Amino acid sequence: MVDSTMDTVSFMDLVQMLTAALARQNYLPTPDKDPDKTKLLIYVYWGTTFGPKDMIISGAEGGPTPPHLHQVYWNAMILGYNLQKRQMEMGVGDDLLHNRYFVVLMAYDFQLLRKQGEAKLLWNTRFSLRQIGHNFRLNLPAMAQYASRYFGQDTNGLVYKQVPEGRVEVGEPTIVESGPGKK
Numbered sequence: 001m002v003d004s005t006m007d008t009v010s011f012m013d014l015v016q017m018l019t020a021a022l023a024r025q026n027y028l029p030t031p032d033k034d035p036d037k038t039k040l041l042i043y044v045y046w047g048t049t050f051g052p053k054d055m056i057i058s059g060a061e062g063g064p065t066p067p068h069l070h071q072v073y074w075n076a077m078i079l080g081y082n083l084q085k086r087q088m089e090m091g092v093g094d095d096l097l098h099n100r101y102f103v104v105l106m107a108y109d110f111q112l113l114r115k116q117g118e119a120k121l122l123w124n125t126r127f128s129l130r131q132i133g134h135n136f137r138l139n140l141p142a143m144a145q146y147a148s149r150y151f152g153q154d155t156n157g158l159v160y161k162q163v164p165e166g167r168v169e170v171g172e173p174t175i176v177e178s179g180p181g182k183k
Contacts (some may be wrong), residue, residue, distance in 0.1 A: 001048065005135040006047075009046075014046060015044070016100060017141050018144050025149075035110075038111070039110055043108070047078075048099055051101045053070045072097065075100070103143070106121060107121070107123045123151070123153065129143055
């Protein structure tokens with residue numbers, strides 16, 4: 001699937017966009033890139049999930065057909081959802097049926113990995129946004145900034161926040177102040 005808002009984002013673009021959000025929680029680059037002083041190795045994954053509804057392969061009842069359920073489970077795994085009834089009642093299930101932009105940050109103990117070869121995951125944060133109607137390049141900084149409040153902590157499962165739709169009402173214009181020669 002071609003998506004110019006994502007396809008033009010290089011790894012370095014992504015790192016630059018995530019740097020401010022990481023710094024907000026005091027995750028800063030190691031001075032002088034000294035491996036002895038480096039505490040974390042943060043893996044970054046990003047991409048797009050493919051939702052059965054957006055791929056126009058849904059069944060007669062509006063849900064995915066059995067051969068495409070694997071895609072729903074794959075999306076759940078990538079996005080960090082577990083398919084518990086409570087999450088489905090929150091509306092999470094519908095998220096798995098649509099294409100979503102996602103970013104996953106996984107922080108490992110760098111010294112343990114370097115010295116003993118053991119990959120110990122300390123924390124991970126996953127965040128996503130529905131693809132249709134959004135621009136990955138433009139929305140990523142705000143997504144990362146919002147998600148940064150969860151960097152380094154255990155949320156005990158999914159934190160699901162739906163952004164409310166905005167609404168603007170335009171009324172009659174009113175002159176508050178006029179220029180030279182005021183009346």
